[in-house]
Amino acid sequence: MDAITTVHDRYPLLPMLAYSTTTDGTVAIEATQRGATEYVSGEHLDATAETLTDRLAAVCNREDTATVHPRATVRQLEALVDHPASFAGILDPDGIIRFANAPSLEFINADADAIEGRPFWDTPWWSHSESLQERLRDSIERAAAGESVSMQADHYSPDGDQRIVQLGLEPVRDETGTVVAIAAEGQDVTEREQLTTELRENQTALERLYRVSSDTERSLEEKFQQLLELGCERLNLDIGFLSTIDIDGDEFKIVEARGAHEQIQSGARSPLSETYCRRAIEADGLLGVQDAKSEGWVGDPAYERFDLGCYLGGKIIVDGDLYGTLCFADQETRKISFSPAERTLVELITEWVSHELEHREYERELEAAQERLEETLERIDDAFFSVDAAGEFTYINSRAEGLLERSAKELIGNNIWEEFAEVTELPFFDEYQRAIETQEPVTFEAEYEPLDVWFEVNAYPSEDGLSVFFRDVTERRERERILNELLETSRDLMQASTRDEIADIVVQAAEEVLGEKITLVRMYDPDEEALVPVASTDTVDEQMEERPLYESGEGPVGRVFDRMEPEIYAEAAAIDDDRDRSPVQSVMYLPIDDHGILSIGALERDAFDTTDQQYAELLAATAGAALSRSERQRDLRKYEAILETVQEMVYVLDREGNFTLVSEPLADWLGYSVDELIGRPVSFVLTDDAVAEGRQLLEELRSRPNETSREYEAEGITRTGDRVPVEIELTPFPEDSEFIGSVGAVRDLRDLVSAREDVVEERDRFSYLFENLPDPIEEVEFEGERAVIRNVNPTFERLFDTDAETLVGESRKTLLDSPDHRYPGPADVQYSDGGSDLMEFTANTPTGRRNFLFRQISYQTASGERGFGIYTDITRLKRRERHLQVLHRILRHNLRNDLNIVHGFADQLVTELEETETQAYARRIRETADKLVNLSKTAQEIERIIDREVTTESIDPESVVTDLIEEYREAYPDAEIELHQVEAVGVYADRRLRTALEHLLENALEYTEDVTPHVQISIATDDNAPEWVRVDIEDNGSGIPDREWNVIVGDREITQLEHGTGLGLWLVKWLVDAYGGDLDYTESDLGGSTVTMWLRKAPDSVEGVDRDRSG
Known part of the structure; x- marks a missing residue:
């Protein structure tokens, strides 16, 4: 950049070309500031297929190079060169284009060669309008003259898109102030102008909307038309309409319309389902359609019917309910979508229409209400x-x-x-x-x-x-006065207890409350068989003759009594009998239920109106109720007297189901006093279901005259809240009785219900036992001599591989004779013999031939005799029995004989051998043989015990023990044997008690290491178990090993390693068990063991107890 500045300062008229590989606006501006004639980038050259040399030559050959690019001029053009947001170019003072930036060339899809060198007005930017070209020519001349010119012009792009350009022409002067060039800059202001136009149109539309809404002279319908016109103009659409909608009836009606569409006119109707508005009422806000075809409306019933290309509409809501829609549309599509401002305007119109319709509806309702109010106030x-x-x-x-x-x-x-x-x-x-x-x-x-x-x-x-x-309310106040006083009179009537007392109250009320001075009450007298005067006002007594008696059916009085319907005579003289009623001119006769007649007269003709009759009828009806109550009270007192002597649980209910009488036993049973129950509803002591069932039964009884009472079961509620089952016998009073109600007799069913429950429980237990007993069971029913199978349990079916269906209903004989052997029962069973018998038999089963013990049990039922057959599988027991028989035979014969031989030989050896160690062995063999012989004898005793059925009786244990002590003292002189404690008491045992005691005493004496064996025997009862007697044998011996004792009492199983060494204790154990007693073992105070036999105590007296010592 410094080089450019240096060269330009020394050679200001020398053309210079600034170059960079890529387009860089900063480089371009700085280079032209420092004096470069032109800036070009490698990207630009590549795009135009121009070389750097060609571009430099073009700059050098330009005639105006020396005048166009002084330093001051370049500073003025710095913001124009390739500015990305501007359409920029450089013109000479004659309007010839010397340079155009890339955005301007791209706008018309042209390159620089096609544009530079041509007059600015004669280019594609402005070729669409001759008048615009003339304006540009004039503007360039003004700029060349030194004037800054600004103008707005339309421009069409090659694809036909119309844009609005704000064009500025600025003169460029050299150092002397001479205009050497014109800088042309254009800005695309299309959106800005459209927005400005839209805002202006919106403002205009809002002003029109305000004028329409505030116009008080026009009708609402006229305002609707103005708003439709406003919307159509603002949206540039041909159609606008206001509709009403009936969704349920699928009806769409146009109320107001604008436009020439044949089907969119005021009053036109169509199905809602065939309209665009059906979608509008479902939309949240306005429904807008820019292009119906492209937006999927083709084929829709609305599109087929109305053929609308675009649509914008919204709901009209009145008092929260859908009224209809307000819509704008056109058969042509829109090029652009509806803008937010357009939508806002339609929303404002929609809201205003909704408000006005709502206001009109309110005014109409208000006017109608005012009219109704005035009409109502008049009516x-x-x-x-x-x-x-x-x-x-x-x-x-x-x-x-x-x-x-x-x-x-x-x-x-x-x-x-x-x-x-x-x-x-x-x-x-x-x-x-x-x-x-x-x-x-x-x-x-x-x-x-x-x-x-x-x-x-x-x-x-x-x-x-x-x-x-x-x-x-004068009449009403008078009526209330009369009714209130009649109410007081009714209280007096209900408290009266006699017929005459009630009649006097009626006469007094007629005179004082109703103002009737001529009043007479007649009552029916069964003895006279006539209606007899019993009470009258003073006027009757003073001004009329003695009033006559009337028989039933005689004259107007008798007729009213018979028919129970009042008769009113406007003129007393018209009555068809010869009775004198003067001075009475009009009269009415009213029945007092079936008790009598109320007669009221007046001194004027036609003196009674409907109100007078109603009051008099009310008084007569109240008097009839009082008389009926009086009679009921007499009946109740009679019932009370009866109930006081009745000791059953009885009650009486009135019509409403309240207690009027309760017997003392019933009140006590429920836990109340009689006074506490009187007046209470029966539901106080019965459940709701019981009360409802009782009412139903009473209704049925009243409809069946031949049936006087019914019984039903219910639940009573006691004072403690307990629910108790009861049976109630209900009896209604006859319909012709003076007392409407019922009588109930109560019975406590607790015992019966308990018995029923026991039966059900017993049945359930039996069913469970029958179904789950491991033994097969059959149930039979006897039909004459036939025993018919009625049921078998699941074990029967499983064990004998059969099923109940094939057996039930068949007789035992038929089943036994059947060749398929489906039934395994014994053939010689006689169920009909009754009782309970046992028999053994064998039967084939799926598991082989087995032994059974069959027990038959017969019983009686209400329907006849039945029986059970129980099959107990004893196969294993039978095998064990045979095994024991073999074993016992060996012990009794073979083993004992062989032992006798051994004993003989051992005895011979002892005799022949000298005092040597061998002789000691021989003695040991002889002693062992003796023990084995004794063991064999014990086994024989056990066999006899097992085989023999035990029958216990009362035995005196003291006598048995005393005899044994004497014997064993002689046999064991060195031993101390004593009877330590004795209580005179009997026990349940038999003669073999001696055997058991012998074995215990012998064990105590034999198994001891002490030189002097010591044995104590006690017989006594136990304070903690007075029903038992304990016999204790204490010794100072070595005791019984725990392992052996546990085997004997069953705490350990018998195995090859766990067994008793001797049979004596086994013998004692089995005998005590057979007596229903128990055997116990503890340590003895003597240093050895104590074996206790617990035996059941016999009656206290032991007199006559068998003391036979034979054992």
């Missing part, structure tokens, strides 16, 4: 007037005119307190003032004395005044 029975805040009448209906006896014309506009000054002293004034001050409605009743009228008033305040509804 209502209530009188009405309104006053403003100043108290002046603003409205008064015709009903109010009549009650106040003043016309609306003379009251409206006048002050209420001036027109009705007397009201200020009455409650009306205070209540109205309170309503106005508190702004709360008031309701009250007050008498308006000037008119002698009672009014019921409802006053509703507001900021504008007071609205008052009022009505004449």
Whole structure:
């Protein structure tokens, strides 16, 4: 860059070309600032297929080189050269193009050679308009004259895109101020101008929208037309319309429309499903369609029907509900999409239309409501007037005119307190003032004395005044007075206990409450068989003759009593009998239920209206109820007297199901007193289901005259909350009874329910046992002499490989005779013999031939005799029995005989041998042989014990022990044998008790290392187990090894290594077990062991106990 500056300073008119490989705007600006004639880049040369030499030669050959590029001129052009955002070029003062930057050339798709050297106005930029070319020629002349010129021009690109260019022509002067060039710069301002235009159009549209909305002279429909016109113009569309929509009816109706489309006119209808608007009402906001074809509407019913190319529409919402749509459209498509400003305008129009429709609807409803209000105020029975805040009448209906006896014309506009000054002293004034001050409605009743009228008033305040509804309630007040006094009379009637007392109260009430001075009450007397006068007013007694009796059906009195319907005579003289009723002119006769007649007369003709009759009927009906109650009370007292003597659980209910009577046993059973239950509902002591079932039964009983009572089961609830099963026998009172209700007799079913539960539980247990017993079982039923199989358990099916279906229903005989041998039972069983018998038999099974013990058990049922057959598999027991028989035979015969031989030889050896070691061996052999012989004898005893059935009896153990002690003292003189403790008591055993004691005593004496064996025997009961007797044998011996004892008592299994060394203890163990006792072993205080036999205690007395010592 410094070189450029140096050369230019020394040779200012010398052309210079600045060059860089790549295009660099900074280099270009700095180079031209320093004096370079032109800048070019290698990229530019490559793009134009021009060499650097060619470019340099072109610069040097330019005629104006010396004048165009002084330093001052270059500084003015620095921002134009290849500026990426501008269309820039250099013109000579005549308008000839000397340079155009790349953006400008790209805009018209031309190169520099085709442009440079041509007049600026005669180029593709402006060739589309001759008038524009003339403007440019004029502007260039002005710039050459030194004027800065700015103008706006349209330009079309080669592809037809119209753009707006802001063109500036700036004169370029040399150091002397002479214009040597013109700098041309253009900016694309299309978007800016479009935005400016759009803003201007939006502002215009908004102003029009405001004028339309604020126009008070035009109708709403006219405003709608103006808005449709505004939208069409702003959007440049031909069609605009406002519609209503009925979604349920699939109906679309155009209310207002603009445009020439035949089907989019005011009043036109079409199915909603065939419109664009069906999508608009589903959209969130506006629905816009720029090009219907490209956006998939082809084939849509709306497109086929209306053929619209573009569309913009939104929903109209009135009071939260869909009203319709407001839309703009055209049959042509739009080139550009709807802008945000356009959408905003349509949204504003849509919102305004929604608001106006909503406002119009509100005004219509308000007008209709006003009309309805005025119409209602005229139609209502209530009188009405309104006053403003100043108290002046603003409205008064015709009903109010009549009650106040003043016309609306003379009251409206006048002050209420001036027109009705007397009201200020009455409650009306205070209540109205309170309503106005508190702004709360008031309701009250007050008498308006000037008119002698009672009014019921409802006053509703507001900021504008007071609205008052009022009505004449004078008759109602009188009616209420009468009804209240009749209510008091009914209380008196219900408390009366006799017929005459009730009649007197009726007469008094007719005179004092109803104002009837001529009143008479007749009651039916069964003895007289007539209606007899029993009470009357003083006027009857003073002004009329003695009143006659009437038989049933006689005259009007008798007819009313028979028919139970009142008769009213406007003229007493018209009555068809010859009775004197003067001075009565009109009369009415009313039935007092089936008890009597109420007669009321008057001194005037036609004196009774409907109200008089109603009051009199009410009084007569109340009197009838009181008389019925009086009779019921008499019946109840009779029932009470009966119940007081009844000791069963009984109750009486009234019509409503409340207790009226309860027997003492029932109250006690429930845990209450009688007084606590009287008056309470039966649901207090019965479950809801029980109450409902009882009501149902009573209804059924009342519909069946021949059935007097029913029983049903229910649950009673006691005071403690327990639910108790009961049976209730219900009996309703006859329909013709004076007392409507029912009687219930209660029975406690707890024992029965418990029995039922036991039966169910027993059945369940039996079923479980039957199904799970490991032994096969068959159940049979006897039909004459046939025993029919009714069931077999699963074990039967499994063991005998059969199934219940093939057996059930068949007789045993048929099954036994069957060739397929499906039934394994014994043939000679006689079920019908009854009882329980045992028999053994063999049968073939899938596992081979097996032995069974068959037990048959017969029993009786309600339907006849049945029986069970139980098959117990004893195959293993039978085999063991045979094994034991063989073993015992060997022990008894073979082993014992051989041992006798051994003993003989050993004895011979002892005799013959001298005192040598061999003789000691011989003695040992002889002693061992003796022990084995004794072992054989013990085994024989055990065999006898096992074979013999044990039958226990009461035995005196003391006598047995005493005998044994004497014997063993003689046999063992060196031993100490004593009876340590003896209690006179019997035990359950048999004669073999001696054998057991012998073995224990012998063991105690034999197995000891002490020189002097010591044995103590005790017999006593135990305080902790008084039903047992313990027999203790204590010794000072070496004791019994734990391993051997555990084997004997069963704590260890018998194996080849674990077994008892002797059979004596086994014998004792088996005997004690057979007696139902137990054997125990502990250490002895004597230093040895204590063996205890626990034996069941026999009765306390041992007198007569068998003391036979034979053992």
